[in-house]
Structure formats: C-alpha cells, structure tokens
Amino acid sequence: MSAATRPGIAPVGWSIALHAVIAGFLYLGLSLPRPEAPPMPLPIEAVVVDQAILQAASRQRRDDDRRMAQERQREAALQAEAERLELQETRRRNEEQERLAAEQKARAEADTRRKAGADAKRKAEQQAAAKAEADQKRAARDARLRQEREADLRARLAAEEDRTSAGFQSLKARYVQAIQAHVEQRWFEPPGTGPGLSCTVFVSQIPGGEVVGMRFGSCNGGAAVRQSIETAVRNASPLPAPPEPALFEREVQLIFTPKESRR
C-alpha cells in the first residue's frame, strides 16, 4: 500500500470507532438506574405490657426495633448498593464486551473495508499499472513506428531535398558563374585598378536577361572605373539565361573586386 493512501483510510476507522462509542454511551444512558426511592417504613406490631416496663420494654423494643429497622434499612441499603454495583458492574462488563465487540466488529469491518479498499486499490493500481504499461508499450510502439515512419519520410524528403537542393545550389552556382564569365569578358579593367577596388552594382534584368537598369552601390573607383563597369554591364545585356527558370532573379548584384593589379 502506498503511503499516499494511508491518510484516506484512517478517518474511516476513526469515524467508525467514534460511532460505536457514541452508540455505547446512548445505550448506557437509557438503562441508567432511576434514583433510589426512600426506604419504605416497615409495619411494626406493638404490645403494651407494663406501662413502665411496658413503656421501658416498649421503648426498648422500639429502640431495638428502630435499631433493627435501621439495621435492616442499612443492610437493605447496602444490599441495594451492592446489587446496584453488581448490576452496574455487570452492565459495565456487558458494555465493555459490547463495546469491545463493537470495536472489534468495527475494526473488523474497517479492516475488511480497508482490506477491500486496499485490495480494490491495489487491484486498481495493478490494473492501472498494467494499463499504463500497456499504454506505454503501445505508445512506445506507436512512437517507434511513428519515428520510423517519420525517419523514413524524413530520409526520403531529405534525399529529395538534397537532390533538389544540391541540384539547386549547383545550378545556381552555374548561373552565377555564367554571369560572372559573361560580364568579365566584357569588362575592360582600366589601368591602375587592382586589389582595393570594390564596386557594387545592382543590375535589373527582365526575363530573357535584358538589362533594363543598373545603379551603383558602394564604389571606391573613379569616373573611368564606373564608366568601364557601366559599359561592361550594358554590353553584358542580355545576361545569360538561368539553367533553371526558377533561378531567375530580377536583381543581380555584381561586385567588382579585381584580385590582380592592373598597372
């Protein structure tokens, strides 16, 4: 039984025990002895003998009687008390037994219930665990399957993508190279240019490669360099067609950065 279930069981036991105690008290209360009635005066037979003697005798008798009466009363009282005590004791024992029985019963019941609950719980837990395990297994299997499917899909997609992407990249590189060679062949690099020159030109082309506009970005070259670049770009029109129509870009950035010195 897990620790978490213990607080749930205890209140039930306590509740049952309490109910039993209250029931016991109620029972006791109802059967309590009524307050003892005063002892009834006993009937006395009187015989007058001699007045004096008689009186004396009578007094004596009365006294004796009284004494005896008192004695009887006392005995009776004691008897009653004893009886009462005995009764009380009996009841108490009975009560105690009953209480014990009740308690035992309650305990047994509680025990039973607890046991039942625990069993149920254990069973439930077992079932839950089993279910969870099953679920888990199924989920794992599903996940594995899904993963396998996904991996497979991914692999196929990746392969696909790789093919197209690598192809795309290589086609794009080819396109860039074609434009590069096309422009380079038409660029007269003025004397004095070389490393250090950097001219960026944004060339607008329309499908078909016709250059319809150009503008200089940053350029540290002089008028002759700009002139040579503008002429090269104009002469490069139409630019080479892309190997794949999707590669076409309206705007092409040309960066003129000679590596060798043209003195």
Add this chain to the structure above:
Amino acid sequence: MFRRALLILAALALPVHPAAAQLTVQILRGMAESVPIAVIPLAWEGPDAAPWDVAATVQADLERSGRFRPLPRAQMIELPHAADAIDVSDWRMLKVDYVLVGRLSRLPDGRFEVRYELVSVANGQRLLGTALPADRNALKQASHRVADAVYERILGVRGAFSTRIAYVAVDGPATARGYRLIVTDADGANERVVFGSPQPIMSPAWSPDGRSLAYVSFHSGLPAIYVQTLRTGEQVRVSARSGINGAPSYSPDGTQLAVALSRRDGNVDVYLLTLATQELRRLTDDAAIDTEPVWAPDGGSIYFTSDRAGAPQVYHQGLAAGERPRRITFEGSYNARPRMSPDGRELAVVTLDGGAYRIGAVDAGRGALRVLSGGQLDESPSYSPNGADIIYATRERGRGVLAIISSDGRIQQRLAASAGEVREPAWSPFLN
C-alpha cells in the same frame, strides 16, 4: 532608350533594399583586352582638303596603345559630327562603347580649331566636349592631345600620346659606326637627331621639364656626361672626371644628377652632382660596382645597381648622411638597371629569367618581382610618364628595336624606328 528604361527601373528599384538582391556575382578580373571605340572622321568645310586627318591620328594613337579597338572606318554606318547627332542604338549594334565626333574648322585668324565630343554608348552621356586651337603644323600635336583626353576620360589615366621618346641609334658597319641621339614623338614619328658622333653615345636621360637630355658621349675620346637643351641644341659638359663618367639621372627637381663615377681610384660608385655649382657628393663607397642610379619620385632616396653581393642586384639608399644601402631585389640572380615608376611603387628592371634577360617589375616596398616581357635580350626599361607602359630595347632578327609593354604585361607593341639598331630608349615626362 536605355537611359529611360534605367530611370524607370531606378524608380522601381528604390524600395528594394540592396540586400534584397538575390543573386550576387563577383567580378574578379576584366578580360576585355581593349575598349571598342568609333573615331568618326572630323567634319571639314572648305574648298580645299582638310589640312590634317585628326581622326586618323587619334585612331592610330588609341589603337597603338593596345587599350582601344577602334572601329574601321569602312564599318561606320553613319558619320555624325556632333554628340546630339549620335544614335547610340546604331553604335550599340556595332558593339562600340564610345563614339568620338568632331569638327575641324578654320579660325578667322588663319589658325584651325579642333572641336570634339566623346559620347558613351552605354548611357548616351557626353563625356568630353572641347575645342583646341592649333596652327596648321601643330594639328598633329593637337590630334595627340585629343587622344590623350579620350584616353584619360575612358581609362582614368592621363594619356601619353603627346610625349616623346629619346633613344640611341647605331648604324654603319662595325668599322665605321655612327651613333645618333634621337628624339621622336611617342608614336615614333617626327624623328629628330639631337646629337651624332662616330663615338658611342649612351644613357640618355630626360630632365624633369622635358627640355633637356643628359647623356654620356665618348666623342672627346673619353666618356663624359653632357646636358643638351633640345630647343637650342646647346650642349654642356657637366662631368669629365677621370675614369668612368656614366649613367646620369636627373633629380625630380632637376637641380642634380645622380651619376656613376670611378674617379682616380677606379672604384665605381654613385655620386650626386649639383649642376649649378658642380658640387659633388659621394653617395656610395663600396669596392663593388655601384651604378645606374635612379631617383625616387620624392627626391629623398636613390635606387641603384650594385654587384656587392656577387651579382648585380638593386639597392636603395636614402640621401641623409649615414644612411646605408638596403638591398631590394632578392628574386633571381641578376636584377639591374632600375627605373622608377612615376608613382614610385614599382621599379622596372632587367632580370635574368631562365637564361633570358627580360623586363621585370619589382615592388619597391616588398621586393616581389613580376617578369613582364618575353624576349631573349630585353634591356633598358623606361616608364611612360603615366606609368601605363614601359618602353625597352629588344632584339628582333638580330637587330636592336624598341618595344612597349603595358605595365601589367598584357599589351605589347613594337615601335616603328628608323633603320639601324636602336638602344636605350628613354620616355619623356609629360610635356604640356
């Protein structure tokens, strides 16, 4: 039309951030060897023939530079004479990048005027529009100046068509040699003999103002250095010290010559000679031969050849007292006769390259060497004043001739020269 399209596109492209350009292409080198240009014959109105074919001279200059590819006249489909008469689409079809048009007219004072305009076919822009007055006999010079302007406007470098070249011509049989110091226009035309002698003439050097030549002549029997003023022909002997007097080189301010002298001790070293005072200062002092000095453009140091390391190499020495020579060339077993590029960044040298003597360019700072020429016995390099070309002497069919190579080594040309053998060319500074 192109310009209109360009404007529209510029408007369209405005919102497009530069980073939005999807395709980036790097242009790492220009491969076009020459710029296509149409030099339209100039209009001439007059009963007589035009006094000079300006366009022909301009065209020849541009073509000879190797950097232009003029359209043959026969292919010109129209002959406009003004920028606004040029239909750029026609010239675009002819794959011409620039059109030069103009008009030659007679001025009221009897002189002539060359009026010309340069138009870019790429954008229809008028790049030049100038009028040059000239005497009849200066029309060729005016034509060279037009070529200079076109060259500079398109290439960004001042043209050197109006400059001159000095060289030594040798002719006659070995027993009766004749030496002549000659100055020609940069195109080899207009040859004038400055000085002639049956004894050797060597090492001509231009004064920075282009008015004088210093050279070595043996006509007195011994080598001496002379300075000759071109206009007057006046010749002044500036150094006839005992032993060798050789290899003069003008300081940038023209007041001194760096020379190689052996003097009495026979040890050839570099000296600085102040022309006005004949004051002589010894720059180097080494048992080896120090010769062929040349000035740095700032006048603060001298490059020279020395074999102090066993074979000729180029050294650099500041002029301040106590400066020591520093070796510049380390590539190759022979690097000699340095000549400074006008910007001071490179030295043209004669370098031994695989058994052949060739012209190389040495980075003055780092010493790195590029071999430029491809002959077997290339000698005496000299930079054009714009630094674009190097003229040098080479041998062709056993004969000494002049060749010009672009300083990037791409363009080579031969210079038409007079008969005989030519040596030691020296390119003049800018003359106007």
